[in-house]
Amino acid sequence: MKNITQNRTRSTRRNAGFSLLELMLAIALFLVVGGAVLLLFVQAMPTYNSQQNLAGLSISLQNAVSQLQQDVVNAGTGYYSGSNIPSWPVGVAIINQSDTTACASGSNYSYTAGCYDTLNIIMPDPNTPAEHLGTSGGTINTNTSSSFVLYTPGFTAAQLTALAADYKSGDELLLVSSSGLLMTTITLTSAGSVSGGAVTLNYNETSSTGTNTTTTDPLGITTHSTTVDNGSAVFGVTYGNSDWIFRLQPITYSVSLTTASNPTLQRTQSGTANNIAQEIIGFRIGAALWNDAHNTDTQTYNYQASSYGTGYDFTIVRSLRVSIIGRTTPGSYGVYSPNSFDGGPYQVLGAAVVINPRNLSMADN
Numbered sequence: 001m002k003n004i005t006q007n008r009t010r011s012t013r014r015n016a017g018f019s020l021l022e023l024m025l026a027i028a029l030f031l032v033v034g035g036a037v038l039l040l041f042v043q044a045m046p047t048y049n050s051q052q053n054l055a056g057l058s059i060s061l062q063n064a065v066s067q068l069q070q071d072v073v074n075a076g077t078g079y080y081s082g083s084n085i086p087s088w089p090v091g092v093a094i095i096n097q098s099d100t101t102a103c104a105s106g107s108n109y110s111y112t113a114g115c116y117d118t119l120n121i122i123m124p125d126p127n128t129p130a131e132h133l134g135t136s137g138g139t140i141n142t143n144t145s146s147s148f149v150l151y152t153p154g155f156t157a158a159q160l161t162a163l164a165a166d167y168k169s170g171d172e173l174l175l176v177s178s179s180g181l182l183m184t185t186i187t188l189t190s191a192g193s194v195s196g197g198a199v200t201l202n203y204n205e206t207s208s209t210g211t212n213t214t215t216t217d218p219l220g221i222t223t224h225s226t227t228v229d230n231g232s233a234v235f236g237v238t239y240g241n242s243d244w245i246f247r248l249q250p251i252t253y254s255v256s257l258t259t260a261s262n263p264t265l266q267r268t269q270s271g272t273a274n275n276i277a278q279e280i281i282g283f284r285i286g287a288a289l290w291n292d293a294h295n296t297d298t299q300t301y302n303y304q305a306s307s308y309g310t311g312y313d314f315t316i317v318r319s320l321r322v323s324i325i326g327r328t329t330p331g332s333y334g335v336y337s338p339n340s341f342d343g344g345p346y347q348v349l350g351a352a353v354v355i356n357p358r359n360l361s362m363a364d365n
Contacts, residue, residue, distance in 0.1 A: 210235030282325030
């Protein structure tokens with residue numbers, strides 16, 4: 001009987017579970033181990049997030065470069081059946097900012113317009129046919145007249161209305177001589193209108209040499225010298241019935257400073273701006289020129305058009321080098337050490353690409 005009682009006592013103790021002391025020791029051990037794991041996790045999070053943020057920035061820049069390459073390679077394409085122009089005269093127009101002006105605003109980690117160039121990729125609107133001057137318009141002088149009519153023989157009233165609707169106030173048109181040697185641009189001051197059985201277009205007059213201001217030529221095609229390095233004229237003001245009129249639909253790459261602390265690279269076409277990359281702190285366009293008397297080294301990419309006597313004359317631009325610098329969001333993931341680029345609390349990554357527009361060549365042959 002005694003043995004049976006002792007066995008029951010031992011069995012009861014085994015089934016009773018942990019004692020209070022054992023439970024407290026287990027909890028204490030769990031807290032120590034769990035705290036160590038949590039500390040390691042917390043310490044690793046900034047590094048992980050930093051890597052993820054930098055990877056995201058890298059992907060964003062690569063996507064921007066790919067989009068730029070695709071657009072610039074096609075710069076100047078715009079063949080129209082029957083347009084007897086020896087070669088498309090314009091591929092790109094570059095607007096450089098001064099390289100002597102500080103562009104960072106200081107300790108608030110925002111940037112100003114001086115950090116960013118503008119790239120205009122010039123292409124005609126594929127949905128608006130190339131046109132000629134109307135017979136009733138005869139020859140026009142863009143310096144002394146402010147309107148002309150399009151050549152529309154045999155058009156019905158509905159066709160005239162549809163053609164007039166293609167031309168809107170603010171549109172920039174490129175006028176090119178049939179030889180392709182002279183050109184100018186005009187900016188419409190009102191939408192196209194139908195009058196007297198023809199479509200009439202009203203525009204801002206050019207200068208007497210066919211150049212324009214940045215206000216009347218926002219694409220920067222005709223805002224530089226009137227001659228190229230060989231002394232020949234590149235712009236003109238007199239155009240006739242055999243010359244060509246193109247409605248332009250450019251693609252513009254520029255940086256929006258709507259939020260100064262978050263500069264955004266945008267691609268704008270047909271008035272619609274799409275964000276390509278965030279947190280862009282540098283966007284510069286360099287050009288290599290062919291047969292430029294002011295720069296005999298055609299392989300050097302210069303990022304300041306003012307160093308050339310003719311500015312960036314698009315007739316001698318043969319290759320572009322596009323440089324983009326982006327940053328991770330300042331202080332969004334842990335505390336970054338000051339970077340070596342501008343000392344800000346974020347990581348910086350750059351990308352650069354050399355692009356040859358399809359209608360141009362480095363050797364001009």
